[in-house]
Amino acid sequence: DAGITQSPRHKVTETGTPVTLRCHQTENHRYMYWYRQDPGHGLRLIHYSYGVKDTDKGEVSDGYSVSRSKTEDFLLTLESATSSQTSVYFCAISEWTGTSINEQFFGPGTRLTVL
Amino acid sequence: LAKTTQPISMDSYEGQEVNITCSHNNIATNDYITWYQQFPSQGPRFIIQGYKTKVTNEVASLFIPADRKSSTLSLPRVSLSDTAVYYCLVGDPAQTGANNLFFGTGTRLTVIP
Numbered sequence: 495d496a497g498i499t500q501s502p503r504h505k506v507t508e509t510g511t512p513v514t515l516r517c518h519q520t521e522n523h524r525y526m527y528w529y530r531q532d533p534g535h536g537l538r539l540i541h542y543s544y545g546v547k548d549t550d551k552g553e554v555s556d557g558y559s560v561s562r563s564k565t566e567d568f569l570l571t572l573e574s575a576t577s578s579q580t581s582v583y584f585c586a587i588s589e590w591t592g593t594s595i596n597e598q599f600f601g602p603g604t605r606l607t608v609l
Numbered sequence: 610l611a612k613t614t615q616p617i618s619m620d621s622y623e624g625q626e627v628n629i630t631c632s633h634n635n636i637a638t639n640d641y642i643t644w645y646q647q648f649p650s651q652g653p654r655f656i657i658q659g660y661k662t663k664v665t666n667e668v669a670s671l672f673i674p675a676d677r678k679s680s681t682l683s684l685p686r687v688s689l690s691d692t693a694v695y696y697c698l699v700g701d702p703a704q705t706g707a708n709n710l711f712f713g714t715g716t717r718l719t720v721i722p
Contacts, residue, residue: 534714539708553708595701597655
């Protein structure tokens with residue numbers, strides 16, 4: 495399996511508190527992604543990074559910010575958590591294969607509950 | 610935007626061939642089509658990728674018609690361990706931006722003994 499870890503794996507927090515999720519990779523892949531997965535919605539992209547300090551917003555970026563200060567770490571921050579952000583969050587990584595960057599490798603996920 | 614549409618669920622008996630179709634009417638010229646498998650409590654896992662015609666690997670085949678507005682994942686002789694959710698992915702953020710990357714809602718395949 496690709497070397498991707500996510501921390502924490504589970505978190506319960508209260509509405510209005512800041513939350514930071516961490517994704518760490520040991521594969522030296524250029525591209526990193528944050529997704530959320532909710533029943534009935536499948537996987538939706540929050541943000542993606544195409545290099546250190548280079549990020550772009552995905553389909554559901556409102557309420558989230560990201561940072562990537564080094565290749566191996568991609569942080570997702572909820573500045574003020576809301577109950578609608580209760581979800582399972584997946585980090586993924588990928589590299590250019592010569593045809594596409596969409597052969598992504600996923601982390602184990604973080605289950606976040608906002609009360 | 611290259612949104613995708615898949616059937617919500619499918620059932621199949623063990624040993625049968627299963628075909629799951631994904632519609633992506635607005636696929637961009639340079640987009641590849643990628644399929645993933647996801648088991649409960651795990652992240653998705655890459656299965657196969659293609660651009661046009663047919664691609665085959667050790668676990669699946671991918672059929673893409675000339676207009677590329679749909680694709681079909683074919684799983685030969687499924688077993689109980691193939692019970693999972695299957696997603697198709699189109700859109701390449703490196704080429705058309707992150708807001709054009711869509712996984713869709715997936716197809717829940719249940720294999721029956």
